[in-house]
Amino acid sequence: MNQFTLYSRSYCHLCDDMLQQLLPYQAQYAFEIKVIDLDTEASPELLAIYDELVPVLLGQKEGAEPQQICHYFLDAVKLKAFFDE
Structure with a gap:
């Protein structure tokens, strides 16, 4: 099964938007989504990589x-190219 990780922040409206836009794809493709808050759940290494790029x-x-998609x-x-691979 495909799995997605969304690096996010609690106060990030773009993060909320991306999650909401991703959810309808679950009707067509089976996958799991794991949301990780960079500020509270991520390692310092992940924070350094994705800090300025969220979501x-x-x-x-x-x-x-x-x-990375x-x-x-x-x-x-x-996203469609990822599913079609």
């Missing part, structure tokens, strides 16, 4: 490494 969406197929806004073209 950041990573996708991971079973048995594969996670790959988009940041700031949901990129529907890149």
